[in-house]
Amino acid sequence: MLPIMKAPRFLLRGFRRPSEVASLALGKLERQVLEESWRRGEVSVREIYVAFEERIAYTTLMTTLDRLFRKQLLDRRKDGRAFFYSPAVTREEFEHGIREDVIDGLLGGGAEGIQPVLACIVDTVSETDRELLDELDRLIKEKRRELRRKAD
Numbered sequence: 001m002l003p004i005m006k007a008p009r010f011l012l013r014g015f016r017r018p019s020e021v022a023s024l025a026l027g028k029l030e031r032q033v034l035e036e037s038w039r040r041g042e043v044s045v046r047e048i049y050v051a052f053e054e055r056i057a058y059t060t061l062m063t064t065l066d067r068l069f070r071k072q073l074l075d076r077r078k079d080g081r082a083f084f085y086s087p088a089v090t091r092e093e094f095e096h097g098i099r100e101d102v103i104d105g106l107l108g109g110g111a112e113g114i115q116p117v118l119a120c121i122v123d124t125v126s127e128t129d130r131e132l133l134d135e136l137d138r139l140i141k142e143k144r145r146e147l148r149r150k151a152d
């Protein structure tokens with residue numbers, strides 16, 4: 001029998017899930033272009049234009065690629081008159097950054113705010129998956145060993 005996940009009792013105003021943070025940080029088209037860049041590696045505006053089946057204006061795609069470059073999500077090199085864009089971060093690095101931002105937001109209240117958040121994480125994890133709680137314990141022990149090595 002699968003564990004029953006309890007539904008949240010309320011929704012916090014202003015709280016965003018990691019997937020919502022990504023959609024707020026990037027527009028829908030920016031996310032789609034970034035996905036295509038991850039899939040292809042290096043891309044030109046023309047290649048993105050063709051990949052989107054010419055449904056989106058070429059100049060719109062040019063602007064979108066430039067925005068992603070300015071947000072430091074794409075690298076850019078010039079070849080003749082054309083720019084070629086490649087991912088500056090992997091999908092995993094991007095998603096990790098979003099998770100870090102969400103955690104920083106939760107823990108941003110200072111030392112007095114950390115204890116309740118950590119207790120809530122442990123309670124939630126232990127209610128849904130004992131193996132995940134063991135993994136959390138293993139990660140904590142591993143981090144402590146790493147910090148001790150750095151201190152020596």
